[in-house]
Amino acid sequence: MAKHRGRGIATIEYPTGMNQNGDPSQAWIKVKPDGRIDVFAGTVDIGQGSKTVHTQIVADTIGVPYEWVTMDVSNTDSSPICTGSFASRGTFIGGNAVRFAAERVRERILEIASKEMEIDAADLEIEDGEVVAKGAPDRKLGLADVAAAATWTHGELLTGAGAAFKPYSTVDDDTGEVDSEPHSAISYAACVAEVEVDDETGEVRVDKLVQVYDVGRAINPTLVEGQIEGGALMGLGLGLLESSYPYYPSVEHRGEQFGAYLAPTLEDLPDLDNVILEHPSADGPYGAKAIGEMANNAQPPAIMSAIHDALGVWVTEAPATPEKVLNAIQERRAPQRDGKRVVYDDQISIAAVSGNRGKGGDGEGFLLPDE
Amino acid sequence: MKAVGARLPRYDGVGHVTGRTRFVDDVRIPGTLWAKALRSPHPHAGIKRLDTSKAEKHPGVHAVITHKDVPRNVYGHLEALGVPADEPLLADDDVRYKGQPIAVVAAEDEATALEAVELIEVEFEEREPVFDIRKAYDADAKPFHQWGPAFPHFGPYASRRIRKGDVDDAFERADVIVQGVYRPQAIEQLPIEPQVGLSVPEPDGRLTIYSCTQAMYFSMGVVAAHLEWPLNKLKFVGGTVGGGFGGKVDTATETITALLALKANRPVKWRWTREEEFLCSSTRAPWHMELADAVTSDGWLLGRKMITLHDAGAYTRFSSYGVTKHSFHHTGAYTIPNLRFDGYVIYTNRSPTSAMRGFGVTSVSYAVEIHMNRIAETLGIDPLELRLKNANRIGDLTANRVRLSDPSTVPVVLAAADRIGYELGAEFKQMTSEPRSGDLLPDHLLTSVARDGGAETDGRGA
Structure with a gap:
C-alpha cells in the first residue's frame, strides 16, 4: 500500500464563435453632452467579465479614460442583437462589435472637433479624453467641449453603431468540407497535471496544474486568470468528481442537491501555475482570441494520463472515482494485441456491449473503427 | 493610461460579494403570481388522460396551462439553421424523460401552486425506457423518438x-x-442561481420578461416563436446572471411564465428549486x-x-x-x-x-x-x-x-x-x-x- 506520483500532459485547441458562424453581435454608442460615453449592447455578462472587457475596448478605441464609459446590457429595447454569451464569443465577436461602434464614434468626434479647431480631421487624434493636433500637442480641445459643441452649437448627436458578423459556413454532408472558415480565431492551450494516487483507497489528489493558454491578447489579465483558474476547478470536477448519473447509463441515484452531487470546492484547488501567451489573432479586438470555454478541456485528459503515469493503468470512463481507480488497479487490464493492432478498452466498446456489434437491419447501424 | 491590458476590477464584483446585485429573483412586482409545474415522474410513458379542472378551481389559482394553451407547442432552438423541431414546450401525448413539464399552475403563492399541481389528474401508460446509446441499433432496441434511434438530419445521413x-x-x-x-x-452546469423568470403584462399589451438567459435575443426569439408574436411586443430585461456555464442557453422559464401571465393577466414568476435544477434541467x-x-x-x-x-x-x-x-x-x-x-x-x-x-x-x-x-x-x-x-x-x-x-x-x-x-x-x-x-x-x-x-x-x- 503506497502513494504514487504521476504527471500527464494534454494539448488542446478551441475555436472562437459559433461553429459555422452566422452569429451576429451588434452595439451602438452615444456621447453625452459632457463627453461621457454610453454603450448599448445585448451581450450578457454571465460572470466572465465581458462588460468590463468591452468597456476597456471602447475606452481605448475612442481614446478616453476607462471611467468615462458606461455600458448598458440590460434589455432588448435599447440594445441591438447579440446572439448570446456562449461559444467563447464574448471578447472576440462582442468585443469587435463595440470596437467597430467606437471607431465610428471616434470619427464623428473628430468631425466636430475639426470644425471647432479648424484643423483637418486626419491631423487629429484623441488621447485620454482630449482631441489633440498631431505634432502640435499644445493645440487641443477636451472631449467635453467637443460634445458640448455638437449638442449646443451644431445640433448633432455623436453616435455610432457596429456589427460583428461572419457569414454562415456551409458544410458538405458527404465529406465535411466547408466553403469558408467555420469559426473565428483558434486558441491553443497545454496543461500538465501532477497527481498523487493512493493505491489503497483509490483516491486521486491533483497537486499541481501547469496551464499555458495562448489568448492572442489578454485585454484584462486578471479576468483571463479568472477563466484559467475557474476552468481548472471545473476540469478537475470532470476528471475526478462530478457525475449526474453515477451509474451511467442507468439514471438511478441522480444527485438532487449539493449534498448528493460531488462538485469541486476550493479545498480541491491545486497549486496553479498560469502562463499566458500572446500570439495575436489577425482580426480579434487588439489581437484577442477566446479563452472562455476551453479552460475546462485540458485538465481531464491530463489528469487521466497522470493517473496512468502513477499506476500504469488507464481510466477512460470519467470521472476517475476511487472505485474506478481501484477496479483498474485490480484488473490491470493490458491492451489486446492482434498483429499490428493494439486495442485498449475493448470491454466497453460498442462491439462488446451491443448484441450485434451496433448493426441493425436495413443497413442501419454504426461503422466501427475496426471496419 | 491604456485600458486594454490593464488589470481593471470586474464592474460587478463588489455588488456580487456584498449581496447588492439585483438578480431576477430580487425583482418584486406587486401582484405577482407564482408558478409550479407538474412534471413527469416516469422516464417514458404515454399520457392517456390529463385533467386540470380540479386544479383550476382550487382557491388562489389564477391560471393553469397545458400543451393546448401554447400557440406553437413544438419549436426547435435551431430551426433557423434548418434543424427541424422535435420538443414540445409542454408534453402532449407522451413524456420522454423524468421531470418533463406537463402542466404549469400560477397561484397566489408557491404553496398554493403546489397544492394545485397535486390536484391535476394524469393517467400514464408506462413504457420501457432506453438508456444505453451503444445499443441503439440492437435487434431488440425500442426507439421511442419519432425520428428513430438517431437524429437523421445531417443532410441525407444519420451521422x-x-x-x-x-x-x-x-x-x-x-x-x-x-x-x-x-x-x-x-x-451539471451548477449555477448558484437556479432557473428563474418573471413575465409582466404591460398596460400597452406588451410583455416584459425578466430573464436569467445567457442570450437575451436568442431567448426572445424562442418566446416569440412559441407565442407567434412579433419581437416588438416583447421586452427582455436581463444581463445579470448568477452563473450560466451553458445551462442558461436553453429557454427554461420564459415562455411558460409569458403564457401564464397572459392567461391570468398578472405578473408570473417561476423559480426552480435546487432539486428541479439538478433533476430537470439539461x-x-x-x-x-x-x-x-x-x-x-x-x-x-x-x-x-x-x-x-x-x-x-x-x-x-x-x-x-x-x-x-x-x-x-x-x-x-x-x-x-x-x-x-x-x-x-x-x-x-x-x-x-x-x-x-x-x-x-x-x-x-x-x-x-x-x-x-x-x-x-x-x-x-x-x-x-x-x-x-x-x-x-x-x-x-x-x-x-x-x-x-x-x-x-x-x-x-x-x-x-x-x-x-x-x-x-x-x-x-x-x-x-x-x-x-x-x-x-x-x-x-x-x-x-x-x-x-x-x-x-x-x-x-x-
Whole structure:
C-alpha cells in the first residue's frame, strides 16, 4: 500500500464563435453632452467579465479614460442583437462589435472637433479624453467641449453603431468540407497535471496544474486568470468528481442537491501555475482570441494520463472515482494485441456491449473503427 | 493610461460579494403570481388522460396551462439553421424523460401552486425506457423518438461525416494501429442561481420578461416563436446572471411564465428549486468515442477512424450542432491527412442534454489527448515530442480543409515543457509554427498543406 506520483500532459485547441458562424453581435454608442460615453449592447455578462472587457475596448478605441464609459446590457429595447454569451464569443465577436461602434464614434468626434479647431480631421487624434493636433500637442480641445459643441452649437448627436458578423459556413454532408472558415480565431492551450494516487483507497489528489493558454491578447489579465483558474476547478470536477448519473447509463441515484452531487470546492484547488501567451489573432479586438470555454478541456485528459503515469493503468470512463481507480488497479487490464493492432478498452466498446456489434437491419447501424 | 491590458476590477464584483446585485429573483412586482409545474415522474410513458379542472378551481389559482394553451407547442432552438423541431414546450401525448413539464399552475403563492399541481389528474401508460446509446441499433432496441434511434438530419445521413484522403491506405501502411474507447460523463452546469423568470403584462399589451438567459435575443426569439408574436411586443430585461456555464442557453422559464401571465393577466414568476435544477434541467452530454489511429513507428499520425455517439437525452436541442462542432475538431491540435469520422446523436430517456462550457469539444479533447499519450506509450516515444511532430502549423489543412493561419500547438507545448523543466530533443526545442518543410513535410502530409492557387478554402471566411 503506497502513494504514487504521476504527471500527464494534454494539448488542446478551441475555436472562437459559433461553429459555422452566422452569429451576429451588434452595439451602438452615444456621447453625452459632457463627453461621457454610453454603450448599448445585448451581450450578457454571465460572470466572465465581458462588460468590463468591452468597456476597456471602447475606452481605448475612442481614446478616453476607462471611467468615462458606461455600458448598458440590460434589455432588448435599447440594445441591438447579440446572439448570446456562449461559444467563447464574448471578447472576440462582442468585443469587435463595440470596437467597430467606437471607431465610428471616434470619427464623428473628430468631425466636430475639426470644425471647432479648424484643423483637418486626419491631423487629429484623441488621447485620454482630449482631441489633440498631431505634432502640435499644445493645440487641443477636451472631449467635453467637443460634445458640448455638437449638442449646443451644431445640433448633432455623436453616435455610432457596429456589427460583428461572419457569414454562415456551409458544410458538405458527404465529406465535411466547408466553403469558408467555420469559426473565428483558434486558441491553443497545454496543461500538465501532477497527481498523487493512493493505491489503497483509490483516491486521486491533483497537486499541481501547469496551464499555458495562448489568448492572442489578454485585454484584462486578471479576468483571463479568472477563466484559467475557474476552468481548472471545473476540469478537475470532470476528471475526478462530478457525475449526474453515477451509474451511467442507468439514471438511478441522480444527485438532487449539493449534498448528493460531488462538485469541486476550493479545498480541491491545486497549486496553479498560469502562463499566458500572446500570439495575436489577425482580426480579434487588439489581437484577442477566446479563452472562455476551453479552460475546462485540458485538465481531464491530463489528469487521466497522470493517473496512468502513477499506476500504469488507464481510466477512460470519467470521472476517475476511487472505485474506478481501484477496479483498474485490480484488473490491470493490458491492451489486446492482434498483429499490428493494439486495442485498449475493448470491454466497453460498442462491439462488446451491443448484441450485434451496433448493426441493425436495413443497413442501419454504426461503422466501427475496426471496419 | 491604456485600458486594454490593464488589470481593471470586474464592474460587478463588489455588488456580487456584498449581496447588492439585483438578480431576477430580487425583482418584486406587486401582484405577482407564482408558478409550479407538474412534471413527469416516469422516464417514458404515454399520457392517456390529463385533467386540470380540479386544479383550476382550487382557491388562489389564477391560471393553469397545458400543451393546448401554447400557440406553437413544438419549436426547435435551431430551426433557423434548418434543424427541424422535435420538443414540445409542454408534453402532449407522451413524456420522454423524468421531470418533463406537463402542466404549469400560477397561484397566489408557491404553496398554493403546489397544492394545485397535486390536484391535476394524469393517467400514464408506462413504457420501457432506453438508456444505453451503444445499443441503439440492437435487434431488440425500442426507439421511442419519432425520428428513430438517431437524429437523421445531417443532410441525407444519420451521422455527421468527415471523409478526407484515403484512410484505408493509411491503415494499410501503418506500422501500428492504436485503438481506444473514451466515455466522458454528464455533469451539471451548477449555477448558484437556479432557473428563474418573471413575465409582466404591460398596460400597452406588451410583455416584459425578466430573464436569467445567457442570450437575451436568442431567448426572445424562442418566446416569440412559441407565442407567434412579433419581437416588438416583447421586452427582455436581463444581463445579470448568477452563473450560466451553458445551462442558461436553453429557454427554461420564459415562455411558460409569458403564457401564464397572459392567461391570468398578472405578473408570473417561476423559480426552480435546487432539486428541479439538478433533476430537470439539461446536463452536459455523456459521450461515447472510439478512436483508431494509424501511426508509424517513429510517431507520425497517418490516419484516424473515429465513431462518436452523443447521448442527446429525450430531444435534440443543440445536439446536432454539438456533434458537428465535435467533428470539425476531432483531430485536436494536430494535422492528420486521412480521416473517416462518423458522429451520431442518439436519443435516450434522460433529461435532454445541451450546451455546457466547451460544448462538443471538451469530449473530443478528452479522447484525443488520452489517445495521444497511449500512442506515445505504445510506440515508446516521448509524449511531448509526439505532439510537436504532428502539431498544427501555419498552412496546414484541418479536417474541413481550412487553411490554418495562426496555430500555436508548438508554442504552448514548448512553454509547458519550459515551465516544468522538461528536457526535449534539440530539434524539438527549436520548433516554431512556421509552415512545414524538410523533415516536417513527409510525403504523407503533402496533401494536407495548402498551396498557392490551390482549391482549398483560404481560411479567412467569405
